[in-house]
Amino acid sequence: MSTQSVVNAIHVIEAISTLQPVGLSDLARTLEQPKATVLRALRTLEELGWVEQGEAPAAHWSLTYHAYAVAARTGMRQNIRDLAIAPMSALQEESSETIHLCVPDGRNMVVVERLDSSHTLRAFLALGTTLQMHASGTGLAFLAASNPEFVDDYLSGPLDARTARSLTSPAKIRDELQAIRERGYSINVDGRSEGITSLGAAICDHSGTPIGSVSISGPTSRITESHFNDFGKSLVRTARMITNRLSGTR
Template sequence: MQNVLNALRALEEIAALQPVGVGDLARAMELPKSTVQRTLGTLSEAGWIRQAEGTPTRWVLTTRALVVGRRASGELGLRDVAVPVMERLRSHVDETVHLAVPEGERVILVERLETSRPVRIVLPLGQQLPGHASANGKAILAARPDGDVERYIAAGLADFTDTTLTDPERLRAELRAIRARGYATNGGEWRSDVSAVAAAVLGAHGLPVASISVNVPTSRMTPELSADLGARVAAAAKEVGGALEHLRQTP
């Protein structure tokens, strides 16, 4: 049983830290390197993880982990609907477009369409995004009931950069502004080099099932670009939400 628990813990840590080496993973799991090395060998043989390119050896999740997660959350249907809309959005703005889904209190990146520009934002699939310090996270948080927001705030607002919203009242005001304009913004609040806009995809009962974002290097983001991208991403999220509603109503 302990071996199974170690494997599951390793998958969670790899998803959060990837690409990650055995030493860093052992420290994160607080286990001996020899134990973690055996666990990595088992997961690799089973096809759940693979070695990243380059040296030293570091590990990343394979698509098997993503597919299982998508099946568990019903995200495969979401992806089928969302990707064509995301592709049109990317063709118009030529910036990186992301799809993220809520998982409990977490927001997880599940799809990425990259820009053709040489300077770009690249986040690994499976990346956990902070609810209060990322555009995707804030878009989803703003679409949740007030009780969910208060539980999130009560758990503590981690500080990532000089612009992270760590004051509860400022975050509440920001969420009200997001609801009013229809999209969230992030001006280097999680990583100083990353700016973004995002809008929630609403499902049954008006609750968020995903968010779509456009991510731009902070050096390229201007107020005018943010407003333009915000309008586009809000329209894209609304289109995906409408398509999902049509699927639910189709016999």
């Protein structure tokens, strides 16, 4: 790839991040580039997993979840952490449990920040750990906030069980996603690790697209059903605060 091609690709990514979903004509007009030049960059970026094209007739272009994940693990990660750390700290102090911040990468969620509980017995996921969406609190919350096409695509792939309580049936996962939408947060009891319960809520960008999730995690023996309602409300409030900080609103 020539230097100019790299420059064009970067400009395309930057424009899509601001305008998405955006059509080829509008993108070319914004970049003041021929459609053919922009389309070549789009096809290369699509092949590498950075952008995706919607269905006809609009066929608009958007950044993929992979693009968000790569950015979160590099420069954008620090920005997300900076904006999320205060609400996460307040949630950790309120719940006294471990708080995780995750972003999507393909079919997984990736842990990009963690605030540990002071309890000796606690949940622990190293930074960079990947979590299957259907088997984690953050992943289920993310799926519940995702568009139907993403959910359909995810459920058409492998749904391996992490534990005996992992959800692996597409129908049961869809039912659970609807329950999450109604209550506002996910509840994952022993679904990824036996003896660990995690509640999650999605973090969205200015357009309402989910770009991550925040969770409260701890031993199932301590995070019992009697805590779900209070923890869930606090979690939703925290996710909304982070979402507002990311979008520059109050």
